[in-house]
Amino acid sequence: xxxxxxxxxxxxxxxxxxxxxxxxxxxxxxxxxxxxxxxxxxxxxxxxxxxxxxxxxxxxxxxxxxxxxx
Numbered sequence: 001x002x003x004x005x006x007x008x009x010x011x012x013x014x015x016x017x018x019x020x021x022x023x024x025x026x027x028x029x030x031x032x033x034x035x036x037x038x039x040x041x042x043x044x045x046x047x048x049x050x051x052x053x054x055x056x057x058x059x060x061x062x063x064x065x066x067x068x069x070x
Contacts, residue, residue, distance in 0.1 A: 001026075002054075003034075014042055014056040017064065031067040034059050 005011040015036060026032060036057035043053045 012054050016058050018060050033065045035063040
């Protein structure tokens with residue numbers, strides 16, 4: 001998943017979920033709290049054809065919590 005931190009599209013991270021046991025389905029525009037471990041930097045090609053490097057994190061499904069207050 002590509003995730004904007006604090007709704008800031010200029011502050012994006014990549015999240016790999018290490019299990020499929022999420023308690024709830026996460027949808028676009030959901031606010032979540034994630035407890036993850038930094039993995040590495042990844043580089044990908046954007047739709048405009050440029051390269052983008054962002055930090056990548058690993059998290060287990062039970063460490064991703066839907067923030068129902070927002």
